[in-house]
Amino acid sequence: MADVTFPHANLWQFAFDVFQKINCPEEEAKLAANVLLSADLRGIDSHGLARLSGYVRLWEAKRINSQPKTKIVHARASTAVLDGDSGLGLVVAPKAMEIAIEKANNVGTGWVAVKNSNHFGIAAYHAMMALPHDMIGIAMTNASPLVAPTFSVERLLGTNPICVAIPAHQQPPFVADFATTTAANGKLEILQRKNKDAPLGWIQKKDGSPSTNPNELKDGGALIPLGSDREHGSHKGFSLGAWVDIFSAVLSGANYGPWVPPFVSFLSPPSDPVGEGIGHFFGAMRVDAFRPTDEFKMHMDKWITRFREAKTIEGQPRVIIPGDPERESEAIRLIEGIPLNNKVVEDLSDLAKKLDVKFFG
């Protein structure tokens, strides 16, 4: 079945209503709806409304606290650790990023590790909060273990994304936001819905042999770190994912590696936790703590323009600057609406009924 398209405002209202229905304070429900819908607008369909009922189920399972009292539990002039009090990551993460920005205002850079949180939506939302302050923003998070380290058959890491957002002048900002695996889990979900095979190099079977079955994870298979195999650098993808895991969770006091609680509510978190909740890590760096902002932005324009205008391989229209596709998606979807897969629409309709919230605004 074809996708159905909905106006952004209607979907935003629905998400806001749902977050209020699970007792989020009004301002936090707005924030959560903003973060969630930014994924749908930017074309990261796996991290937007498609996850809303999942958050609600985690709240029902008492694994998400809809009225968290976050607090800073450790700090230096340029650092902090924030306890998310089991809140929605959608709400906890922007609070942490605000602290990083405040610290950067004071001493040039700010770095905040977060424990006791939950899934935070797309990393780009949080990293991009730095941009209006003429700062570089960094956001990363660990996630439920779905990824096998190079040479292993065990799922020990999440898809652990990193985002780096860098301001420019007349050019749009550089925003690189990516899972540290060959393909994000959302890409698999799309193939599952379409009944299509995955390319070799994305997934391995339970015994570590190659697979093209997007449902392989249900049979004990695993996602593969960026690089696909040792010969093509999967140990580098593993290193990246490990780095994100350690910064997000070992620094903060959250669960790491195979101890990270699963996103799905029907699986119980490990009974021997090594920390609290899942972990994130944020950074903000004032550009003018390094060189005058105008100078920096002029050179970013030059950098972006030079790469965008690079000569392409025959048949390829252009070199894509990180952030281009998402910004283009946002511009279109704000006007034309957000297409939702029919399985997502069904899921949201069920959620609307269950919570007695109006869906089609």
Added chain:
Amino acid sequence: MADVTFPHANLWQFAFDVFQKINCPEEEAKLAANVLLSADLRGIDSHGLARLSGYVRLWEAKRINSQPKTKIVHARASTAVLDGDSGLGLVVAPKAMEIAIEKANNVGTGWVAVKNSNHFGIAAYHAMMALPHDMIGIAMTNASPLVAPTFSVERLLGTNPICVAIPAHQQPPFVADFATTTAANGKLEILQRKNKDAPLGWIQKKDGSPSTNPNELKDGGALIPLGSDREHGSHKGFSLGAWVDIFSAVLSGANYGPWVPPFVSFLSPPSDPVGEGIGHFFGAMRVDAFRPTDEFKMHMDKWITRFREAKTIEGQPRVIIPGDPERESEAIRLIEGIPLNNKVVEDLSDLAKKLDVKFFG
């Protein structure tokens, strides 16, 4: 011809003598020899003595200043920009890392961007300087353009490595040091010397089509970002390399992208520079700016142990923790000596004659 093995002390002495012969002050010649030999010890043969004559040629071409007066040209409490005064990166980089460590001592983290520098050897040497201080160390650098962005035929980025070094307690530290390409250029050099083909996915021809010829770069070909192709995430490798380029050079005021001066002295730097020399970026984070050091290290031991003991794919002996192979190489080579390829030995003998320095100590 087989490799010849030399005692570490003899090779160190030779490097030290060569650096003194090109007028490096004694302490800086020691430092440069330490950094250079750390590559040979750690098994990163492409970044050790194999590059020594290249540094000398850059000094002869007046592109390396052997008596640099480095200075901090911009700073905040947690940041600095260091002007390397065209010095050897081998000397400038450790100075920058010391500044980062000092700032971290004061405000929790320190971040130093460097301009007007040259090739800095292996990133791991610099990042690992943080470890004895119970800090996490980060080092990255841009480099001569050899890498084509996804969809392009132009060489616009260097292999732009990143290193993250993280202390543990009884376990050795986690040290991930990797080029942001599918394969480092040093890997190609090894294949060239052995007359062997490269795997598909490492290199492209001048027109962007796949190649297995390790000499392809001499015909206008390019290295490929980590991920190998778009379907396997090469846009992520491109994003990583771009991130390193921007932090190292756009933040510091060095040359970026295709304007980075070539390492080889027979190619002239671009005539329209956008900055000064090449750029690096360093970070140091006190672990106890986030949580008590003992607690952090205990959890790092647990992280490392869990991953090291992960169940492997049949036929694979173990999961490799980042830093394991290099540390094992160092332990062996300190005792058994450092094997040098016969072409490298020839090159060093020529250098010894030219500079009237004794080679076989």
